[in-house]
Amino acid sequence: MPAVSVSRRRTDAVLRTDTGRLSLILLFTPFALWILLLIVLPQIGIGYLSLQVKLAPRVYEFGLANYFEFLNEPIYWNTLLRTAWISVLVTVLALLVGFPVAYYIAKIARKRSRAALFLLCLIPLWVSDLVRAFGWILLLRETGVFSSLLQGAGLIGEPVELLYNDVTVVMGLVYTVVLFMIVPLVSTMDGMDNALIEAGYNLGGSRFTVLRRIVIPYAMPGIVAGCIIVFMLCAGSYLTPVLLGGKNSMWFTEQIYQQFITRYNWEAGATFGCVLLAFTSLAVWLGLKLTGQNLASTVAKD
Incomplete structure (x- = not known):
């Protein structure tokens, strides 16, 4: 009987293990298929297409000529660097706007009001992004709300056009992505013990000292995670820069769109897409190195 009991226990343990593995596979399969079919395979196809050099109609050869053409054209590089610079600016502004909001929600607001906030x-x-962009257009256009208010207050004598410049693009992008900065910050700071802050004050620290020596170091994983997400979203944004910036604010994603749709040059468009992915990945890697963080402690943090 003891031998039968041990055998049954082993059988039950094996069944539980197999059931757990099957459940894990069933739960993980949709996610794996989503990653494979919508991210990995399309990116491999884009990379393959970027290496095709068109010699004649329907005649191609493999090479790096598309990348050399990109490097030899200053306007492409300037647009990429301009997109990166504005994306960094938007990331910094989103952090400055989102950090106080996240801190208030996580550490100051009552538990009952946190959900409402x-x-x-x-x-x-x-x-959608389209509706939000047109909302900014209604506010900032020549006959929009702000122009009418300025005229009514006597500050200006005629309608003024506030659209189609870099300032408008930055405002629209900050408004669009600030939530993606707030969420990881709230998640990180919510786990910070209030006793740490109280100890800082009890030891004679000022508000700025407590913020610099306690709050910010503890929230650094959330800060880096939010900055990564916001930077990638800004660099890959299309609707907001095109609608709010117009012809005066060239964005790199607009260059990609023009190559694919306007010029029907899919090889160049694929090349631009790979360059944007490589450039943003490099920027994220540099940001992680400078802050001493890694993906395991930021984006992949439990």
């Missing part, structure tokens, strides 16, 4: 932050995501 977080819901208010989610409201902009209830509408």
Whole structure:
């Protein structure tokens, strides 16, 4: 009987292990298929297409000529660097705007009101990027709300056009991505013990000292995670820069669109897409190195 009991226990343990593995496979399979079919395979196809050099109609050869053409054209490089610079600026502004909001939600607001405050932050995501961009257009155009208010207050004598410049693009992007900065910051700072802050004050630290020596170091994983997400979203944005910036604000994604759709040069468009991916990945890697963080402690943090 003892031998039968041990055998049954082993059988039950094996069944539980097999059931756990099967459940894990069933849960992981949709995610794996999504990554494979919508991210990995399309990116491999884009990379393959970028290495095709067109010699004649329907005549191609493999090579790096598309990349050399990109490097030899200053306007492409200037547009990429300009996109990166504005994306960094938007990331910094989103951090400056989102950090106080996240700190208030995580450490100051009452538990009952945290959900309502977080819901208010989610409201902009209830509408599409297109609707939000046109909302800014209604506010900032020559006959828009702001221009009419300035005229009514007597500050200006005629309608003024506030659209189609870099300032408008930055405002629209910050408004669009600030939530993606707030979420990881709230998640990180919510786990910080309030006793750490109280200890800082009890030891004679000022608000700035407590913020610099306690809060920011603890929130650094959330800061880096939010900056990565916001920077990648800004660099890959299309609608907001095109609608709010117009012809005066060239964005790199617009260059990609023109190559694919306007010029029907899919090889160049694929090359630009690979360059943007490599450039943003390099920027994220440099940011992680400078801050001493890694993906395991930021984006992949439990």
